[in-house]
Amino acid sequence: MAGNxxxxxxxxxxxxxxxxxxxxxxxxxxxDERLAESMARLRLRPGTLATLTGIVERxxxxxxxxxADAAAMAGAKALSEAGVDPSQVGxxxxxxxSREHLEPSTASAVHHLMGLPPTALNFDVTNAxxxxxxxxxxxxxxxxxxxxxxxxxxxxEGARQTHEATIARLSRPETTREDFLREFATLTLGSGAAAxxxxxxxxxxxxxxxxGGISRxxxxxxxxxxxxxxxxxxxxxxxxxxxVQLARDVWAEAREAGWDWSxxxxxxxxxxxxxxxxxxxxxxxxxxxxxxxxxQRLGNVGPAAxxxxxxxxxxxxxxxxxxxxxxxxxxLNTSVLEIAW
Numbered sequence: 001m002a003g004n005x006x007x008x009x010x011x012x013x014x015x016x017x018x019x020x021x022x023x024x025x026x027x028x029x030x031x032d033e034r035l036a037e038s039m040a041r042l043r044l045r046p047g048t049l050a051t052l053t054g055i056v057e058r059x060x061x062x063x064x065x066x067x068a069d070a071a072a073m074a075g076a077k078a079l080s081e082a083g084v085d086p087s088q089v090g091x092x093x094x095x096x097x098s099r100e101h102l103e104p105s106t107a108s109a110v111h112h113l114m115g116l117p118p119t120a121l122n123f124d125v126t127n128a129x130x131x132x133x134x135x136x137x138x139x140x141x142x143x144x145x146x147x148x149x150x151x152x153x154x155x156x157e158g159a160r161q162t163h164e165a166t167i168a169r170l171s172r173p174e175t176t177r178e179d180f181l182r183e184f185a186t187l188t189l190g191s192g193a194a195a196x197x198x199x200x201x202x203x204x205x206x207x208x209x210x211x212g213g214i215s216r217x218x219x220x221x222x223x224x225x226x227x228x229x230x231x232x233x234x235x236x237x238x239x240x241x242x243x244v245q246l247a248r249d250v251w252a253e254a255r256e257a258g259w260d261w262s263x264x265x266x267x268x269x270x271x272x273x274x275x276x277x278x279x280x281x282x283x284x285x286x287x288x289x290x291x292x293x294x295x296q297r298l299g300n301v302g303p304a305a306x307x308x309x310x311x312x313x314x315x316x317x318x319x320x321x322x323x324x325x326x327x328x329x330x331x332l333n334t335s336v337l338e339i340a341w
Contacts, residue, residue, distance in 0.1 A: 006214045006257035012140035013207035014339055015082035015150075015197045019308035020074045021298060022059030022158070022191030031187055034167050042177045049187055054274030058190035058299030060160040067098045068106050070156035070193040072113035078152065078195035079114075086115050090148030091139055092122040095131030095155045097302045098229070099124075110154055121148070128225075129270050130329030131155065131303040132194065133213075133337050139198050140210050149200060156193035157302040162186055165230045185234040186227070188273060190299030194307035208323075213337040214257055216250040218242060225330040240276065243328045244283045250334050251284050259338070264290065265321035266313060270328060271295040271305040280326070292316075303329070317341045 028050040032039065039046060050056055061070060071094055079086060092114070094107035107122040116122070125135045132155050139151035166186045170179065201209055224239040225232065254261060267286050269277060271294050281288050292313040294305065301308055306327055317323065321341040328334045 005216060005253065006212070006259070007137065007141075008212035009140040009144055009210050011201045012143045012210040013199055013201040013204050014210055015084065015199050015204060015207050016078045017196045017307050017311045017314065018074055018078040018081055018194065019304070019311035020070065020077065020193040021308070022061045024060040024062060025057050026060055026163070027057045028055055031163075031167065035170055038171055038175055038180065042175070042180055044177070044180065049184075052273075052275070053188050054296055055188050055299050057297050058159060058188070059192060060163070061158050061191050063160070066100060067096055067156045067158055068100070068109035068113060070158070071096060071106065071110045071154040071195070074156065074193035074195035075110060075114050075152050075154045078197045082197035082199075084150050084197055084199070087117050089116050089120050089150050089152055091142055091151035092116055092120055093135040093139060093151070093153045094122075094124045095126065095135040095153060095303050096124070096157060097126060097128060097131065098157045114152075127333060128329030128331055129300075129303050129305070130327045130331075130333050130335055132307050133325060133327045133335045136196060136198065136210065136337060137213070137335070143198055143200055151198045152195060153198070154193070154195040155302070155304040155307065157189075157304050158191045159189035159299070160191065161229050162189060162232065166232075169231070181236070182233050183231065185225070185236060186232040188300045190301045192298060192301040192304045192308050194304040194311065196307060209340040211338045211340055213335060214250055214254045214259060215333065215335040216246060216253060218246045218249075218332040218334075221332040222330075224332070239330075240279060242332055243276070243334075244279050246328060246332055246334050247280055247326075248283055250336060254336065261324050261336070261338070264324045265341070266317060266323045267291045267326060268306060268310045268313065268323060269326045271298070271309055272300050303327075
């Protein structure tokens with residue numbers, strides 16, 4: 001295959017991965033109550049949100065916690081668990097979708113809050129729900145090249161503002177059934193943060209080797225899901241169908257590139273809903289018992305969902321286990337990353 005879709009990392013290790021959940025629990029039943037009048041008028045049954053998605057609850061951050069605050073807390077936790085001093089970090093990548101403003105980068109605020117040295121390169125990488133996996137690839141490439149000794153990848157997402165705006169809009173008397181269904185996916189979002197610390201494998205022989213992976217783009221579908229902090233519009237059927245086909249395509253190309261992912265010990269996927277997870281599992285012939293899930297209680301936490309799920313499942317992994325991190329982001333883009341635990 002031409003291009004750089006498949007890549008291999010030779011000296012990169014995952015030293016730690018940490019997840020944080022927003023502390024304010026918001027149940028699907030509570031959202032149903034707030035939208036009860038509109039749902040009744042539009043002849044939508046109470047409980048539809050939980051029934052169709054499998055999401056029982058999601059989280060919010062307290063109003064005083066910024067996206068940078070949450071990302072910095074996750075980053076500090078990951079550094080502590082890795083036993084790496086902030087002064088040793090040479091690279092910080094923030095992969096968050098959520099941001100307070102366009103400029104400066106969220107990474108600059110996280111860099112300051114974490115007390116990283118002025119020599120640490122810091123920037124944002126955004127690619128919808130795929131950003132964290134992309135950032136790990138970039139960090140691994142820089143570690144392999146010898147440019148940095150340690151890298152930290154962070155992500156923090158918040159759904160409070162988007163939920164409030166969406167609920168207010170869907171509560172208007174002029175809201176149509178089509179409006180409701182178009183913005184339905186917004187109500188599945190959740191709040192959380194995650195971080196990973198990466199270093200040189202030859203200096204950390206007991207750490208988890210990041211082996212590499214493969215990516216594929218299907219950008220003809222870039223208009224299927226478009227959103228900001230105020231509103232997200234989604235073509236649910238089109239997005240699911242295109243995402244599953246993209247997963248099939250990258251799976252086939254992986255085999256051609258020499259990757260055999262038919263018998264992994266864990267398949268850690270981006271968490272969207274029960275329908276999304278089941279569709280990918282069926283399409284790729286994956287054992288569902290090897291797919292840990294967190295969407296039921298956290299919802300879709302954007303690019304933080306995958307690392308949060310990995311951190312949540314880590315205690316159940318053993319040295320030598322093969323772990324596949326699988327993400328699809330609006331755009332559409334997909335990337336698959338293998339870790340030797």
